[in-house]
Amino acid sequence: MASAAIWRAIALFGITFPNIIKSSSASSHGPGTLVVMAYWGLTSVLDLASMCADISALSKGMPVASATTLMPKYGLIAERIIVEIRKGRLPLGSQIPSEKELMSEYSVSTTTARKVLQELERVGWVTRIRGRGTFVRQQTVGRSLNRILSFTRNMVESGRVPSTKVLAVRVKRGARQQQLPIGQFVLPGPMYEVRRLRLADGVPMAIETRFVSMHLCPGLDKADLSGSLLNIYEQQYGLRLTRIDQVVVPTFIDEDARALLGVEEPLLGIRVEGVVSAAGNSILELEESLYRGDLYRFYVTATHY
Numbered sequence: 578m579a580s581a582a583i584w585r586a587i588a589l590f591g592i593t594f595p596n597i598i599k600s601s602s603a604s605s606h607g608p609g610t611l612v613v614m615a616y617w618g619l620t621s622v623l624d625l626a627s628m629c630a631d632i633s634a635l636s637k638g639m640p641v642a643s644a645t646t647l648m649p650k651y652g653l654i655a656e657r658i659i660v661e662i663r664k665g666r667l668p669l670g671s672q673i674p675s676e677k678e679l680m681s682e683y684s685v686s687t688t689t690a691r692k693v694l695q696e697l698e699r700v701g702w703v704t705r706i707r708g709r710g711t712f713v714r715q716q717t718v719g720r721s722l723n724r725i726l727s728f729t730r731n732m733v734e735s736g737r738v739p740s741t742k743v744l745a746v747r748v749k750r751g752a753r754q755q756q757l758p759i760g761q762f763v764l765p766g767p768m769y770e771v772r773r774l775r776l777a778d779g780v781p782m783a784i785e786t787r788f789v790s791m792h793l794c795p796g797l798d799k800a801d802l803s804g805s806l807l808n809i810y811e812q813q814y815g816l817r818l819t820r821i822d823q824v825v826v827p828t829f830i831d832e833d834a835r836a837l838l839g840v841e842e843p844l845l846g847i848r849v850e851g852v853v854s855a856a857g858n859s860i861l862e863l864e865e866s867l868y869r870g871d872l873y874r875f876y877v878t879a880t881h882y
Contacts, residue, residue, distance in 0.1 A: 823851035
């Protein structure tokens with residue numbers, strides 16, 4: 578039988594526990610009774626000390642009721658909410674109880690209610706939107722780095738409704754440089770700086786900043802910028818996109834960006850820096866965008882040659 582010290586070492590070194598932890602030790606339920614405790618994927622919600630205590634209790638044959646009482650109260654409440662989500666009683670996009678509602682329903686303090694929401698968000702079950710409430714999180718959107726793909730088309734292919742809020746359109750006179758691992762790229766001025774907030778199903782997904790050649794796209798500031806810029810390049814200006822070079826870097830989202838994205842708590846983001854080239858190797862656009870790390874995933878497909 579594993580001792581509590583061994584369980585604690587496993588927990589501290591980050592080895593993933595199965596969703597169901599079993600112990601065939603003798604317990605108050607009778608010799609050889611199978612004691613089962615389901616964590617419902619909530620191991621990261623639990624305080625490590627309490628989690629280790631739970632596991633230690635199970636390894637000693639304690640009944641489930643005794644073991645679960647060692648879980649923090651906010652963990653127990655969060656677990657109940659996750660069960661509701663798993664069973665479909667709280668479908669994707671639905672609003673979960675607020676802090677006040679949790680306080681009333683479970684007779685807990687403001688601090689405990691807040692911890693419930695914080696932990697549910699931290700493990701990815703919900704998303705909190707400033708001024709609106711806390712909602713069952715949508716599944717993350719995947720985007721292949723192997724394709725030339727606009728945000729608009731990416732959202733449509735993912736079954737979501739894309740929308741855009743134009744934050745600013747400015748004219749920049751000087752040249753701009755973009756350093757990527759494959760080399761340095763220079764976009765000569767003048768250019769347009771287009772800054773937009775991109776949304777899916779009304780949920781902010783990314784803050785997108787693009788520097789677009791005024792020589793290749795004159796009058797872009799008069800165009801409808803609420804949709805795909807790639808479509809505008811091709812349909813309005815007759816440009817054929819030939820190459821996109823991008824680098825994807827994890828980064829922390831600062832307070833100003835979190836306000837635009839409707840996120841209150843610290844959040845890891847995905848910074849995308851890129852260069853879009855048109856036929857003739859002309860640099861059409863430089864990109865500096867910030868995507869929400871909790872809602873977006875980039876992936877690459879490689880083949881063996």
